[in-house]
Amino acid sequence: xxxxxxxxxxxxxxxxxxxxxxxxxxxxxxxxxxxxxxxxxxxxxxxxxxxxxxxxxxxxxxxxxxxxxxxxxxxxxxxxxxxxxxxxxxxxxxxxxxxxxxxxxxxxxxxx
Amino acid sequence: xxxxxxxxxxxxxxxxxxxxxxxxxxxxxxxxxxxxxxxxxxxxxxxxxxxxxxxxxxxxxxxxxxxxxxxxxxxxxxxxxxxxxxxxxxxxxxxxxxxxxxxxxxxxx
Numbered sequence: 702x703x704x705x706x707x708x709x710x711x712x713x714x715x716x717x718x719x720x721x722x723x724x725x726x727x728x729x730x731x732x733x734x735x736x737x738x739x740x741x742x743x744x745x746x747x748x749x750x751x752x753x754x755x756x757x758x759x760x761x762x763x764x765x766x767x768x769x770x771x772x773x774x775x776x777x778x779x780x781x782x783x784x785x786x787x788x789x790x791x792x793x794x795x796x797x798x799x800x801x802x803x804x805x806x807x808x809x810x811x812x813x
Numbered sequence: 814x815x816x817x818x819x820x821x822x823x824x825x826x827x828x829x830x831x832x833x834x835x836x837x838x839x840x841x842x843x844x845x846x847x848x849x850x851x852x853x854x855x856x857x858x859x860x861x862x863x864x865x866x867x868x869x870x871x872x873x874x875x876x877x878x879x880x881x882x883x884x885x886x887x888x889x890x891x892x893x894x895x896x897x898x899x900x901x902x903x904x905x906x907x908x909x910x911x912x913x914x915x916x917x918x919x920x921x922x
């Protein structure tokens with residue numbers, strides 16, 4: 702059974718729309734993260750949460766908003782979508798901050 | 814900001830050959846991890862190794878903090894080792910990981 706679930710697997714959106722990417726982890730971890738991987742670029746860290754509190758935000762845009770409704774959930778809301786937002790978005794978790802991170806399968810977002 | 818340099822960019826191996834992948838960091842680190850990225854894109858943690866040497870089967874990771882480098886050694890490569898290997902580090906516990914661009918390994922019979 703997958704321990705980190707990301708939904709949907711694929712997502713196509715139109716410019717200007719809003720989408721929510723879902724992440725749930727069943728590892729009992731206390732820290733969760735979002736990363737983004739665009740073509741030809743390294744994986745890029747976006748947010749880190751620990752015990753449902755924001756620890757670090759490395760995104761320059763307020764269009765990206767993480768949402769943690771439960772301890773094992775960390776969703777990512779993206780508003781006013783742009784073609785440059787097209788990427789694979791990975792959710793990850795670790796037992797505590799600074800620990801070994803485990804990644805979900807990713808959501809591939811395409812913005813037309 | 815922190816930078817992570819991986820070398821080589823790509824590697825072609827005949828099955829059974831050994832290989833060494835390198836990772837260099839621009840700052841000191843608190844966390845260091847090697848990942849294998851499958852052709853389909855999913856990431857698998859290979860080693861969590863902030864310092865010292867760790868071995869798992871045919872894979873060995875060595876991190877030398879003072880020299881700001883880590884290596885991943887693959888012995889007796891197999892076709893199933895083909896894929897991209899990523900190294901990543903964090904310099905404090907609040908931060909996420911900073912990734913390198915990866916080494917693409919191709920193993921042929």
